[in-house]
Amino acid sequence: MREKIVLIDGHSILNRAFYGVPDLTNSEGLHTNAVYGFLNIMFKILDEEKPEYLTVTFDVHAPTFRHKMFADYKGTRKPMAEELREQVPVIKEVLKAMKIEIIEQEGLEADDLLGTISRTCEEKGLDVAIISGDRDTLQLATEHVKIRIPKTKQGSTEVEDYNAADVVEKYGVTPMEFIDVKALMGDTSDNIPGVPGVGEKTATKIIQQYQSIENAYEHVDEIRPPRASKNLKEYWEQAKMSKVLATIETHADIPFELEKAHFENPYTEEAYVLFQRLQFKNMLSRFDVEAEGNDVEAAFREVKGRDEIERVFAEALKAERVGAAFSEDQGNVLPLFAHPSGFGRIALSWGADEIVSIPCDMDTDFDYLAGKLSELARTVPCFSMCGLKEYLKYLPEAKQENSFDVIVAAYLLNPLKSDYDYTDVAREHLGILIDEKLSDASKACYEAYTAYAAAPVLEEKLKKSGMDSLFSEIEMPLVFTLFDMEQAGVRVEAEELKRYGDQLGERIVDLEKEIYELAGEEFNINSPKQLGVILFDKLQMPHAKKTKTGYSTAADVLEKLAPDYPIVEKILDYRQLAKLKSTYADGLAVFIGEDRRIHGKFNQTVTATGRLSSTEPNLQNIPVRMELGRLIRKVFVPEEGYVFVDADYSQIELRILAHCSGDEQLIQAYREARDIHRMTASQVFHTPFDEVTDLQRRNAKAVNFGIVYGISSFGLSQDLSITRKEAAEYIEHYFETYPGVKKFLDDSVAHAKENGYAVTLFGRRRPVPELKSSNFMQRNFGERVAMNAPIQGTAADIIKIAMIGVNEELKKRNMKSRLILQVHDELLIETWEPEETEVREILKDKMENAADLLVPLIADIHTGRNWYEAK
Structure with missing residues (x-):
């Protein structure tokens, strides 16, 4: 039986994958869709072919010897998209880690390498499968050389197969005649000019009749249609050049040694590390390797028995830092000892060699273990967990002063990733890869160790990025505020x-x-x-x-x-x-x-701007634009003896814009408490302030808020149903009125381009990778993000400061009233009626003094018997 080699046209398949797989990025912001698609195609081919040998060829982006022969030819290839270009070295790194032979040589294209290697291997008695998205390779098809052309659509791959007979059946010409067809019809994507006016059908018909362009030229006066005859005469030199360009070299001088291409197990530990980093989780099942980190696992131990558990907690109490985790431990804890929460185990780590898990049993039920852990949370200088808010219910003694949430810290460092778990933190910040097939006890140990070990690493990274105060003074206290809000819930009739x-x-x-x-x-x-x-x-x-x-x-x-x-x-x-x-x-x-209450979840590690999101259900998306939609707020009511007090920031983002831009006219307008939309209308439409119409004010309002979001003339024209020219004039007049705003927005884009991120007044960073995109629409979006993120992110920071202040003040005064909802710029307090005046004072104080801006922050406060009335 003949041995087989698979040859893959690296750039061609990577290119196909890039355009066939939706955009993917890993937590480092690296685009990975082309690499992911390439590997999917390669795995499919390998599963089908089961070859003894494998080689991937790549172009070296320099003029090839064929194109050098025709210096006068001005054809140029379309430049590679930047998002694709950055993935070329990544796929090469992956292939090398998988011990797969890579061949590339300056002056030779990948298909020249394929042609030479396929001829060499066929002569040695091997069957060859060439994997390429380029149909030029069909000229290489023989009885023993099969061309396989994959197509990727919506993540799935289909493959067309061609031996020599298949090429004849499909195209009506032999593989070698396929070169002459290409020479006549040309190929702009491959810099082959061809003969003008000769399409694929005409070219095929000519070669079917004459077998080659040379023979066709000898009978040029007989060729039909007459236009093809005329053009072949006129462009004969170009046709000959096109044939040379279309012909794949099969005798190139390249350093190929068959034994180096021997294909063995590609699922190495080195490759496993890369797949983890690239976050190709669904491909990891192909690997039969143990994740790195065995030195950590060697310290794992299970602790049972009341005496031993007491000793462990006593040791942990002496530590400077403790990492902890709860585990559902499914199937390993008897139902008798399982807690209604599903937790059946806790884990602790207070050192690299001190990592223990403790299961629930007859002597140590969940409540006992949670109580011991709660004591730890109160006592140790640093108590660290992954996703602390979810466990505060079981840790009543936990304090925000000494608590550390590694998920929140990791989110701040990379807010574009919204689904962090402890395995991501371990990989990205500790360099530890955690096998998903581990036991529940080992997973719990890893989570506790990650919480312990990552805390100082993340703390140092936050300091370097200038976000340590943001973390300790806003985000960590917010964990406790959100927990209180979730526990309180809101009553619904x-x-x-x-x-x-x-x-x-x-x-x-x-x-x-x-x-x-x-x-x-x-x-x-x-x-x-x-x-x-x-x-x-x-x-x-x-x-x-x-x-x-x-x-x-x-x-x-x-x-x-x-x-x-x-x-x-x-x-x-x-x-x-x-x-x-x-x-x-x-x-x-x-x-x-x-x-009778809804206890929704407030998420602080989801949005890239720092805004909170709400789920189960989404209470931040209650409709407000149509009256029948607003009426749903009537079903949200306070308990008997309570009322709702609602406070809403007035134009907070425009006020932040005034502060950040330093625009004197905008600042003065807010200081004088003038109607900002009427004033803008007066300036933009050149109308006296007192004569501004309601329509002009509405249009100016759209401009004011649109500017905050980097609105374009097209977007404004759509919003106001005016021409694009009129919209452009509105925006131009706006910037003439507020030149400081124009400078601030331009500076924000320039800063994001130079540094890769936008930043709020409180130091929150929002990466803007879209600014480097080769796609115009993506870059345009990136510019709008760069303009808006400092403003929207600062608004998010300010409302968080206000929430923390309000919640802590209510608790400090031992009041019955409680903060129950936050919707963007709005806070809702379920207020015990005797405390209404005091609550209004607290809201006004904490909201209006949450930040020291050049313009006043104003909170509008209303009271009602339901949310509708209060709003």
Whole structure:
């Protein structure tokens, strides 16, 4: 049986993968989609071919000998996208780690290497499989050389296979004749000019008849159509040059030794480390290696028995720093000893050689272990965990002064990654790779050790980045504030929520009937395809946009039509009400607990700007734009004897913009408490302040807030339904009015380009890798991020400071009132009625003095018997 070699065209497959796999980045911000796609293709091929030998060839980006022959030819290759370019050395590093032979040689393209190696190997009696996305390689197909062309679509790979006979069947020419077809038709992507006016069909027909361009030229007057005959005469020299360019070299002088290409087990420990770093988690199952870190695992031990456990805790109490972890320990703890939380084990680490896990048993149930851990949390100088907030329920003695959350610290250092766990922290900050197939006890030990060992490392990195104060003074105290808010929850009237849902349902049914009547027939309103047919085919509305599946019925399309077509306005209302019913009226009900309250989660390690997010359910996304949407706030009510006091920052982002830009006119306007939107309208539209119309004020408001988000003239024109030229003039007049703002925004972009990140007043960094993108839209987005992140991030920092201050003051005074919700710039206090005046004073003080800006911070405060009234 013949041995087999697989040859992979490195750049070609990497390029295919780059455009076939959605963008991926690892926690270091490195683009990885091309590498990921390349490996998927390679693994698929290797699984199918099971070769004895494997080699990957790469281009060296210098003029090849073929192109050097034609110095007058001005063809140029499209430059490689920067996101792809940065992945070339990465895939080479991965292949080397997998002990896979790489061949590259200056002056030779990858297909010349493939051609030479495939000929050499075929002559030695091997079967050859060439993997390439370039159809030029079809000229190399023989009985024993198979060309395999992969296609990647949405992460899945299909492969077309061609031996010599397959090429003839598919293209009607032999592999060698395929060169002549290419010489005639040309290929702009490969710098082959060809003969103008000769396409693929004509070129194929000519070569089928004459077998080569030389023979065709000898019969040039017989060639049809006449235009092809005329052009071949005129461009004969170019045709000959194109043939040379299209011909793959098969006798190049290259240093290839077959034995070096011998393919053995590629799943090495070195490769495993790289796969971990690149975060290709679903590929790790291919490896049968133990993760590094065995020296750490050697210190793991399990502790049982009350006496030994007491001794362990006594030792830990003497330590300067303790890392801790809870473990669900599924299947290893008897149901009798398992806690309702699911936790059946804790782990501790107070040194590199002191890493223990303690399971629950008859002598040491969960409550006993949690109590001992809580004492540790109160006592040791540094108590560290991964995701501390989730465990504070079981650690009532924990204090924010000595607590350290390594997940929060890691998030600050890289806020673009929103799903950190202890394995990520161990890998990125300790250089430890943790095997996902470990036992629960070992995982718990690793988590505790990571919490212990990563704390000083992260602390030092935070200091170097200037974010140590942000971490210790804002983010860590916030962990405890958010925990208090989650525990408090917010009361929801279930019956009122049901009535609200019924009300929505009735209105939805009425809207359906009205829409059917205006359409003249019934159809599925939720089907974009059917809706498009009704609006653009039957009713002949303008602004139709065709997509692959029909007409676009996206919100931006319908909003243009709504003012002139009542049916469209009703469809938009129908969509909003249907979402309200499914997401809120029906969706909120499942989260109401036995105490009639919703205990949602507030997440501080998700958004890149530092803003909080809310889940289970998302209470930060309660609708406010339409009245029926706002009415849902009526179902949120305080307990008996309490009222809601709601405080909302007034224009906080514009005030931050005034401070950061130092623009005198903007600062003065806020100091004089003038109507900022009316003043902007007066300046932009050259209208006396007292004569500004409501429309002008609304438009100026859109400009004011749009500037904060780096709005373009196109975006503003869409928002205000004006021409792009008018929008550009609005923005130009705005910057003339507030020149300090223009300078600040320009400086923010320049700073982010130079340093790679935007920064808030409190030192929070937001990386902006998009600024280096080769894609114009991505770079444009990056510029908007660079403008907005310092403002939005500072606003997030300020509301966090206010939250911490309010929560701590309420607790300090032993008040019954409690902070229960935060929605961007708004805080909601469930206030015991006798404390209302005091709560209003606390809110005003803590919110308006959260930061010392050049303009005053203003908090608008309202009281109500439900959230709707308070807002």
